[in-house]
Amino acid sequence: MTHGPMVPKSLRVMNLAGFVDQAADRHAGRIAFIWGERTWTWAELNRRICAIAYALKTRFGVQKGDRILVQSKNCNQMFESMFACFRLGAVWVPTNFRQTPEEVAYQAEVSGAIGMICSADFPDHQAACESVVAIRFWISIGAASFGPDFDALADDHMGQRVEVAAVERDDPCWFLFTSGTTGRPKAAVLTHGQMTFVVNNHLCDLMPGTTEADASLVAAPLSHGAGVHQLTQVARGAATVLLSSDRLDIEEAWSLVQTWRISNLFTVPTILKMMIEHPAVDRYDHSSLRYVIYAGAPMYRVDQTAALQKLGPVLVQYYGLGEVTGNITVLPPSQHMPDGPLEARSGTCGFARTGMQICIMTPEGVELPAGQTGEICVVGPAVFAGYYNNPEANENAFRDGWFRTGDIGHLDRDGFLYITGRASDMYISGGSNIYPREIEEKLLAHPDIREVAVVGVPDPLWGEIGVAVCVFAEGGRMSVQQLGEWLDGKIARYKLPKRYEFWSELPKSGYGKVAKGLIRNRLLVDSAALPPSSGGTREGGEPKP
Structure with missing residues (x-):
């Protein structure tokens, strides 16, 4: 033949x-959506x-x-x-x-x-x-x-x-704004075919067994990762529950878990830590939880252990960017347990998601073996179609079909990924990507500021916080309060630095570039003398040498 x-x-x-049509056909009278005192059926x-x-x-x-x-x-x-x-x-x-x-x-x-x-x-x-x-x-x-x-x-x-x-397959359905690795926000094009794969991937790796009997609590903006997570719930006919306002009311969150028998929720490590440490966690029944999914930043092992002690074996971590709709790695509940494999793999963010492939590459695009550090690159159906109307960004983001994350890390011999740094200066605070360049440009517009560098440093509450190191122009002098007032309204509040330093000069490399690595190291040494990020700033005045 x-x-x-x-x-x-x-x-x-x-x-x-079509997911909504299907849910309405199959589960017409079941509650689909809860917000405050109101409910809607499918x-x-x-x-x-x-x-x-x-x-x-x-x-x-x-x-x-x-x-x-x-x-x-x-x-x-x-x-x-x-x-x-x-x-x-x-x-x-x-x-x-x-x-x-x-x-x-x-x-x-x-x-x-x-x-x-x-x-x-x-x-x-x-x-x-x-x-x-x-x-x-x-x-x-x-x-x-x-x-x-x-x-x-x-x-x-x-x-x-x-x-x-x-x-x-490649028709766009969603523009998810992300700054990628540098610069102003870019519109990452998500498509119907891509997102269909993502839904299946989430159900396979993050919350297997989800059905119409489940309910999901939303504790993050629907505009980004939480929206992708809820799309997955709709595909299975599971109910979505919103907090009554945009303010995180932890008492209300645990009350909703009990009332609606919440089986999964998506959040970031900062919020999860707050929820676990709040006394309300002991006042409400949370035995219905099967998957507490966190992403956006690393979670300290001590915080993982505290969450496991309170909630049991329900933690699921994933790593990914908006451009890959979170689909790079997963660390399932079995890998989180105190007596499980994670003890020997401290710091890993998990292994490749189903249908996805990870490669560690040199700057020249050469694949590196296990144990060697390079740029984390990924390929698979969850990778976005590219940035809308931005050929230069697309040229930089892809190489030989691989999406370049801009993150630095290595794989071990078993395929577990460890993130050790970033190719860009971006840092993650409270689960949000913060790009220093945007903040620096705003600060440099002030006539009293000659030089500035914004860097991320570790913080037990937020994961990382931004520290703005400023050098006065000749004759310049101002306070932290005045600088904060200058920035207010120019950028979103969640991007504002948590600390300000005033130095006489910024260290430079041999090529005359600001050496952010040296700045960050110096801040780490100095940070022991400062109070926590919840209020610690250095006042302006005489700059430090």
Whole structure:
């Protein structure tokens, strides 16, 4: 029997909005979403999503491929907006709600957003984006002076629906803003095919056995990793539970775990440490927890042990970047136990996720053997499609098909990964990536500052904190309070340095570059004399030699 040449087949995949349709068909009357005192069944949630999608298409002309910017704290409307965009084949572009109006306006421009869904809590962000020509329409979440209200639109079009758009594997569904390794935020393009793999990968590696009987607590913004995590819950018909506000109320969190029999939650080490050390952990029943998943930063072994003592064998760690939607390594519960393999592998972030491959490379792209340190590179279906409209960044991010993470580390002989540094100056504070260059540029705009270097140093609470080391211009003199006031409003508050130092000069390399390694080493020596990051700063005045 002979075969002719292979005929290319369609690369069509399931539209991610189909997960909601499936859940509504199978579990119509089950509770799908809980926020405060309100609950929505799968049938109710699906009707609202269909109504919003219908309004976006018929009233505002949204078509496949259009980008919709979303500025909001966690709420049911933000969650619904994701699937309404997916249903049309449009691209969901959520922002980090803590960012400044200027930062969000930049993202609106870079993404080419044609519309914006914005909470009434953020009128300044809406006003900043209004100057971006591409924005054609506005929808408010709550009463606001701009655009129709989201809930009113849902009510007006209840019962109406549009067919789920046909999509192919590489059709974009989500722009996840990330700074990559340097510079201003870039729009990482996530696609329907990629995210379908990620959902399956999460279910395989992070929370196997998840069903409609499960419930998940959201303790992080839906705009990033928590949104990916919740997409996984929808795929299995599991309920999503939000905290009642954006403020982390640990008492409420443990109460929700007990009330809704929470079986999994996604968080960062800083928040998990706070939850374990809070007395409420002993007042509520948390025996329903099967997976407490953390990522975004390393977790000290002493903190892992404390969490295991309180919660049992439920810890799951993963390592990954937004560009790889977290899918690089996993460290499952069995590897966390005090008498388990982790004792001999202190500091590992786990082994390769299912379907993913890790390689350690030299700067020239040569693969290194086990035990040797180099750049962590990864390949697999979870890797993003590239940065939107940014060929230079894409050229730097990929080499021979491998995505270059910018992180430095090594693999042991069993394939466990250890991260030992970063190719960039980026540090992780409270689970958020902080890029010093952006902060340094703002500080250097002050006339009294001649030189500045922002570096990350270890901190028991936040994982790392930023320290800004400043050199005064001639005649310059100011206090930490004045410098903080200068930065306030220019960058998001979570990016602000926790400490400020004033030196007479910054150490330089033989090539005249600021030697951040020397600065960081000196700060580590000095830090023993400072109080913890919860309030420790050095006041301005006479600079240190």
